[in-house]
Every structure is written in C-alpha cells, then in structure tokens.
Amino acid sequence: MPELPEVEVTRRGIAPHVAGARLARIDVRNPSLRWPVPPGLDAVLRGQTLIGIERRGKYLLLEYAPGWLLVHLGMTGTLRVLPSPEAVPVAGVHDHVDLVFERCVLRYRDPRRFGAVLFHPRSAGDILAHPLLVSLGVEPLSDAFDGARLYAGTRGRSVSIKQALLTGTIVVGVGNIYASESLFRARINPRLAAGKLSRPRCEKLAQAVRETLAAAIEKGGSTLRDFVGSDGKSGYFQNEYFVYDRTGQPCRVCGTPIKQIVQGQRSTFYCPHCQK
C-alpha cells in the first residue's frame, strides 16, 4: 500500500540490509512496468556498491557511483529483502526485478505493474533534476511544508482540497488514504474548493497532514521486520483509520455514519458532521 509512509517504511526497512553492499548482478524478468526497465542495467551496475537509499515523495533513490536507480512502487509494488542469494524463493509471476547483492536479494514485486524502475546516470546531473522529480511539491515532513506553503499553493485553485492534496504539486506523498484521513483530522470537508481555505485552516491542514503521515510511519515502524522475508504483512495503521474505508460506520468522534463520495474518479471518505 505505497503512499509516502509505506515508501518510507520500506526505505528504513531495507536500507540496513543493502546500503553499503555490493551488487553482484541484476535480474530483470519482466521489463514492462509503467515504463520499460532500461536494458543494460546489469552491465552498468554490476559490481557497484549501493551508497545509500533516499526518498523523494513516493520515489526511492538508490545511489551508486555511476548513477541512481529510481524506483516507484505504483499501486501494488513492494521491495523486500530475501536472506541469501543461494536460498532465494523461486520468483513468482509478479516478481519482476531482483537486485542480487552478495549476502541478500532485493526483490521488486508489482502485480499491476504501475510502478517503475529507471536509471539516471550521474553524467545527466543530480537525481533531483530528473523530469519525474523536478516539479514535485515539497516534502510533507520537511520544514518547507507549513500553513503558509499550503495557503500559497492553493490560491486561485478551484479544484477540491482533496484533489489538490492528491496531485502532489503542492505537497508530495499524500495518497488517497491519507488525504481523507488528513482532512478528517483537520475537520475540513473534502469538497471545499482549495482556493477557499482560510489561512488558519491551511495551518490546521498542514499540521494534520504531518501528523497523519508521521503516525503512519510510526505504526509501520513496528513491522520493519516484515520487509525481510518472502511474505510481509501490511502495517497496523489501517486499524486506526478514522474515515478511510469506513463507509456507513460511525464516526469515531461523533457517531455520525461516515460518507463516501467520488472525486476525480477516486473514493473519498468523510464525516458529514465533523467536516465542514
């Protein structure tokens, strides 16, 4: 379930196992992801040491001396550490890429194949200048994201605040689940035009986004071990949703049945009493 918290939990989960490790080879079984996995990856990266893993929005940036592997998990992607190259489980139909290190394997699985594995050579400049990254909004957990930024980013926008959050041009990492959850925490109706949010409500929403994402990362943190092994469980945060996927169930604050609507072809959940 890769929204920003899941990507960050993945990063933290796999980094200790592979950062500083030497890549023995790359196996690409099925290159047809959102964009083709570039041919010749193995030739470029074989023998290289993984310097570290960073995250920008929902993208994972795996740094090597020759350049960066850019990994996006799409809707259904996972990256898991499998213990030993000698005893790696047989790859399933959706296990598209293996990064084979000397002491473990990092396996990319993505049933729907909406994700991506790309390469950005160092000669092409800094990874943050990559076309997919260069115009992303600010990081929600950085100092750059606050009420002022949200206020500025929403002026003149007629789209709903829910959709404005999802687009990722103001702030990155807020997906369909956490958009609904954040708006509930801020007590804001998801249908409100983004440009009509008052300055105080922007402050409140920015804070709500930070809290929602931070809490989800925290919960995911308790399942870090699940990123090692063949079958990981999902995190525990889903047990704490206020509104997401709770259509008709009582609001945890006021008891009013949670309502479900469709915005931009995606479901939105909210409490019609608490969120005005």
Place this chain on the structure above:
DNA sequence: CCATGGTCCTGACAGC
C-alpha cells in the same frame, strides 16, 4: 460489471 494504494499524459479552455 464493480473496486482497488499512483500519476503521467493529452486535450480543452481561460487569461495575459
């Protein structure tokens, strides 16, 4: 047929 975690891309349109 319905839904499901993401987001790029295109085309229409508005305003300067």
Place this chain on the structure above:
DNA sequence: TGCTGTCAGGACCATG
C-alpha cells in the same frame, strides 16, 4: 498569436 496554467478524463494493469 503564442505561451502558461488549470482542470477533467483516459491510460496503464491484475485481482477479488
């Protein structure tokens, strides 16, 4: 007439 930005909708795909 461009150019820029905004917005809606389609596209990609497997699975229950």
